[in-house]
Amino acid sequence: MSDDAFTFAPWNPEAAEETGYSHYSYWRSTFRTFIKNRLSLTLLIIMGVLVLFSLLYPVLASVDPNKVALDSSLWNRRPDFAHIFGTDGLGRDIWARTWYGTRTSILLAFTIAFFDVGIGVVAGALWGYVRKSDQIMTEIYNVITNIPSTVYLILLSYIMKPGFWTIVIAMSSRGWITIARFIRNKVISLRESEYNVASRCLGTPLNRILGKNIIPFLVSIIIMQTALTIPYSIGAEVFLGFIGLGLPLDTVSLGNMVNQGRSNFMLYPFQLTWPTVILAVITVSFYIVGNKFADASDPKNHL
Amino acid sequence: MTETREKILRVEDVVIRFNLRGKELTAVRSASLDLYKGETLAIVGESGSGKSVFTKSFLGMLDKNGRVASGNILFEGENLAEFTREEQWLKIRGRKIAMIFQDPMTALNPLKTIGEQIREVITLHRGMNRQEAREEALAMLGKVGIGDAAQRYGQYPHEFSGGMRQRVVIAIAAACRPDILICDEPTTALDVTIQAQILENLKELQREMGMSIIFITHDLGVVANVADRVAVMYAGEIVEYGRTPEVFYDPRHPYSWALLASLPQLGEKGEDLYTIHGTPPNLFKEIKGDAFAPRNPRALKIDFEEAPPWFAVSDTHFAKTWLLHESAPEVEAPKIIQRLKEKSLKGLDYGS
Amino acid sequence: MSRYIVKRILQSLLTVVIVVIAVFLLLRLMPTSGYFTRDDYINMTEEMRSAYLRNLGITDPAVIQLQRFFAGVFRGDLGRSITVYPKLPISTILAEKVPYSLWFGLASMFISVTLGFGLGILMARFKDRWPDHLGTAYVVAVRAIPSLIYLFLIQIWVTGIMRWPMVFYEDRPVTWILPVVSLSLTGIAWYGIWLRRFMVDEENRDYIKFARSKGLSQKYIMRHHVLRNAVVPLVQYLPVQLLLTIAGSLIIESIYSIPGMGGLLVYAIKQQDNNLVQVLVLIYAVLGVAGVFVGDLLMAFVDPRIRLAEKKKKKEALRV
Amino acid sequence: GETPDQYRTTYATEVKTLNYFLLLDTTALRVAANTMDGLVENDRYGKFVPSLAERWDHNGDFTEWTFYLRPGVKWVDSMGQETAWEVTADDFVEGMRFIAEPKNGIKNVGIIRKVISGLNGYYWDLVDIDDGVDIGKTREEALASFDSSVGVSAPDKYTVKYTLDNPTPYFLSYLVTELFFPLEKEFLDSVGAEDFGTTKEKLIFTGAYYLADWQRDKEIRLAKNEHYWDAGTVNVGEISLQKVADDSIRVQMFQRGEVSATTLQGDQVKALEGTKWAENVFLDEKSSVTYWFAMNYTSDNPEARAFINNVNFRKALYHGIDRAKLLELVNPYEPEALLRNTIIPEDVIFDENGQDYTDYPLLKEVKERRTYDRELAQEYFQKAVDELTDGNGNIKGVSPGTVDMLPIAEIKADGKLPVQILFVHPTDPTKTREALLLQEMLRDTFDGQVELVLGQYVDDKYNDTIKPRRFDLLYDSFSFKYADPMAQLGRLVTDGSVNDGQYSFPEFDKLVEEADGKTSLTDRYEIFSRAERFLIDNAVIIPWQAGGGAYSMDTVVPFSTPRGGFGVTRFKYKGMILQQNPITADQYKMLEKAFRADLAPN
């Protein structure tokens, strides 16, 4: 050890201020945290492939999912090379129908989720932040949640013509409120937080407070709610099909297929099995991926 | 003096590591400590320096992702660092070593009455029946200065003020009649007036029960009040320890200097206070040399190379700094510290 | 406290009234043919029909109709069904159907709560180990897969394997099992996941750490602190769920041929039995609102912090 | 082995009422058929035999019929106990009084209004009074005139006499309908007309069974009436009708022995191929119900309206629809067997010479022809297109626009070929598949120039579809009410009660009127056959298939129950014999052969 060791080292107070962290990006960290989980990554890939395939299938393949066979020997064919998933009672190709159905259901679910979450977030943020709105919104909430969802769905799909948009309207005109409620509760806890008080002291206008101080904190809730809405909407379509108010016949949807397959399940199980498997894979994936993504989007879990 | 007293706890070179999503964090890096029977030892140091983690390891209360990586914790002939099973700890916790946590608001179960919460430890550790336990609990409440104990017994925590809650927590911990009581910043959340009262209560209890206390705080005023001995902790290491007057009046480690010097009580109106620049080291990284060196304006070159060993200042006073090495340049403690004694005696004697 | 209760009751009543009015107005959007039995409709001339509607009061302004409806309800007269069970007093229909849904609901609730709590405890206890993963898989499956599918498969397969009857027969206890179990599946998942969540939250609380440092055993803490406290927030939801068991389950009652309330509403809407729809909505709304209300009261009962919420703040304000 | 004592079957939708005068569906029909006896009944060969009437006679021109009751028959209550009331001639008068009251809303009463003398006038008088029309009588006076003006009377306790407006040799076929069931006045008064039949306690019975239990949405249970006048012929002690709304499991329930009978769809039969159950599947007898395609001549959809009002297009449909193909969905093996080309069913109406009405030359030809002819259909279609379009595919007189037929459908009529036709069907899976198949079939036959738009009614065909006229094409059906062509053709005239398409063909109306004036059966049937032929030749409606004839699995010994095309007969279980195991197709064929042999001498 040289004597030099016992002399003073140069010192710079500014350098001491440097923090240990590197530059941080919220979304990058979210994504990095997310892909660390192998299960959710796998499911995300599966889901992505299924969704992509269902969107591309109509472009790639020329099989008409609604093509009815006049030749009855083509009806109820078990899976074979010509028809990978077999055919249904009218000789329609289940493979093609499954993909068309998946597409419909996914589009439906995304649309519903879009409206639900979109309206829910805005309404919920206002509800939570603007005190005056609380009473009226709470009453709206009470009213909407106290009309049983079945009544509501059925009434609406009865009053309007069954169809894609009817289901969207029926689901979203009700679904937003629960999301809004979630958001509201969170917003209320954020509303009085110090940094909002600080913003108010700085004279920040409401829209920027919402946009900068509130909404960014809701990302994980928003993702979570979206993720929950999607499987729920798919399920609701199946349910509406069950009570006879689903999508019209010429729209191939998983709901329609499940209900048709169900009535023949004992006889031709394959007609139910494949659509169900695809449906289950999609809904479960959405659910799990959504949950994990919501977890990942919480900066507490970032490292 | 020291030698005559019995060492009740000996902690040697304890290293505590946490596993945080695949990364290893070293919260305590080779910390050692002795505790004598009946004394009060204060551990001071800034936030995050590992005070809580260190003492929690005496009770096996580390979070699940943490472990004592090496070192010994010797208590009553057993090495607590080697405990693996929950049952082993159950013999220690509460009845031998008890702990009081920082926040009185959250340390009590909000859904159980105060009485139940005291009684459950008394029945568990002292084998009393319900009635006896109740009597004892009431007595304990009285000892920590809660009047009206009989009525308070059946109330819920939210019906108590913060100060009273903290007294209840102390009562619970003391009700186990432990040999060692660890108080982890038991008064930081409280008002100065209440804090002062609670410290009195604690001292009272200690006198009565003869237990040893480890007192964690970063408030040097509190230390001055309660402690027989002080250990200064920085970045997971104990960097200086000694009897309280020794550390207060003759600190040797630059961190101890900085800590004392930045006390507002020592400030002179219109003059800048002494400050510590920079941020504590990243515990994920391996620390080379003296952990405090980057923030120390008077760091030596060797501080960045090699960790200092213990240097004895007196029989009871030790510090881990190269400045005590014989070849080190003469460095004076900041003036303000040198003035501590006189100043505190003069100026701060508020008009009574 | 009593002022609070009165206020809450009034508020709840308001909600019920608004719900009923909303549904009432929605029902007005449906064709008036819903007020006729099919045969009446065929046999009547246009004039007879409008006379009939006038007689029923359908053509009156909505306000008056509502007033009449509420007045009837107030007198305990729920009116009669129009198309679903022509002319049958709605109270009779309810008397016939409620018991089934209620018994099934109660049984399944009992099972949901016991098994759900069991599941939750197990998952919390073995957090991040295989029972937790298995439980999570179950919860995810139940939530994400449309119930129609698995309920149906359960019916087909289990009855086949066990050689049980496929549908429900009141006098054969074995046929109660599947519907009750099916009804419980979502409940178990729901209670399980929330209890787990609350227990895990609870376990990380400072007072649990403090309890551990006191030397209380893990088992004791689990039972006397963690579980007890984790159950409290769930208690709030029990009354709603209990009361709404009356509503029955559409899918399960349909596939097991249970003559309960589940399908009634759907059927009434499809048949445009406006009287019946109206009453059912009223009942559901009342039950829902009452459930929330009772839940809040119960919560105040089990959670001392809430019961004394008002007093506490007073004290704190007064205290030094 | 031992023969089972319980017959279990299922139903899908709950009955609205068990008031036996108000039969709305087959479940109620089943209950009425087994709990109520009328004056006469059919035996297992279809012959009219005594029931509550021991014997009867009629005058020479069949306008007065007298029935002599079996004395000592008591009404039975829902506990199976005899009541104090005996079945007397008055009960039949009361029954008639009940259905003649418009307020009771008995839907089938129209069938006999013009048969029983005075009934029509009496009924409409009451309606007029209720509508506020001044007819010079009060309601009380009108009601009081029943006994004097309506042709039913009770000369003594056990004699019922009916006076008819016209000679009616087939009068007995009316008597097996619910309209001629008796009604105990004192009982009715005790429960009130409003509540009659709303619960089991609000009914009493005269039939082989009594209603032992009626639990809505669960089960209707009929138990053997120990006091039945003909108890000896009742072999099965209990009949249980269970509600199974979700019918996807019915076949499974039969296989597991939970129900005694089931019908099967074509798919289901196919799926049983190669299993042990295959041999249990047999084809049930056809019924007298006929299904046909109705077309809406006054549709809001201008494209369809233009084409449907064109005879060539209708003929194109007549020849273009491969009805047998559609039936493959229910009967994959011999779909032709279910076809019916005529409106009036075969085997039910016979003239004085015993000749079947459908064997009259004009109809015999129709009956035996194959209607499906692709080339012919295309030819007709081309003609229709030539007549209706301007040669560029634009339909003359049709401007583009949206046709609101909501909630069934909304059609974007572009006034161009392909012609869009709204086909409405119920939601059930088989009917849906039929619709899809029909759609494809028409597309195929007419080269995509005929496009079926599919619409579904959720619950009620009449209210949702026919009444608001939200259809272009629809399959309709009617049940046969009495043994005369008038029963059907009379309702198909302009403004007739089943003229759902609202067409008007004066030639046809005239023929029907003319035929109905004839008392000689041969003359009558000859003219009716011309009328029927007119409808078919002009494809005014398109007959399609016979009712019944479904694939079934059953434990009822075939041909052991009463047989007949009218009223409640088909649903009677009196005399039914059950066997332990499902009957096999071979067994069915063997018994059928024996039965036909027995039948011949009759």
Next chain:
Amino acid sequence: MAAEDKREILLEVKNLTVDFKLGRRKFSAVDDVSFHIYKGETFSLVGESGSGKTTVSRAIMGIHQASQGDILYKGESVSGNMTGSQERKFRQSVQMIFQDPMASLNERAKVDYIVSEGLYNFKLFKGEKERKAKVERTLRKVGLLPDFASRFPHEFSGGQRQRIGIARALIMEPEFLVADEPISALDVSIRAQILNLLNKLKKEEDLTYLFIAHDLSVVRLISDRIAVIYKGKIVELAESEELFRRPLHPYTKGLLSAIPLPDPESEKNKNLLIYDPSIHDYDKVPPSWCEAYPGHWVLADERELDLWRRR
């Protein structure tokens, strides 16, 4: 004395009462409080937890509505409804430093936005370049590196965060800073940094402070005048050294005696005075706000005033 009175009064709080509703009950968190702050001075408010310090500061900031009384800033009332331009001016020139640096920074916004939030609100810059320059200048002023602007708050230590909070206030070039316990959430070793910074700013920018704390040793160091608040009422007000030298009100005495001193010897001999409100006998004669010595005010009745003066 007379000279002092000529000093410009920047803020005046007159008979301020702030009520809160607790269920149906009302209680006054701040009860008839009056004081004024001269331009350029540091005025401190001390008192135990829950005594109403924060409420006073928030009432000044317009976060809580005053139930009674008035707050005048530069002679204009700011407690009622201000006009738009008044409010803009007020919000620009009065800024607040918050107690908890963890909670008072928006975790999802970059430091750049946090610091320039006020600039955005009042459009206080011409172009992006000017804004960036301002941010950089201000960060430097509080001793932070300019490139911190692109980071998120959680990357900083407590002291650094607090300085970000101060930068956010300073960038508005305020005249008056309300600091509600700006150091109590900080570690001892960091407190000094902030105190130094506040002092420096006072000197360099001629800032006026309302400083709130319960730690009297800090208050003594930094303030010109101190008011002691107890249960919503100010019980004593005096120049800083005067108050420490000659505390009158028993509550003030208790407070002073409880301060822990970093000195083992004096702590050994510590004499804790516990304030017991029941020593007052205010039932008949309510206490009044009296000037016991010049500039030294205390809440007392005649008898007490006499007694305390005599000692």
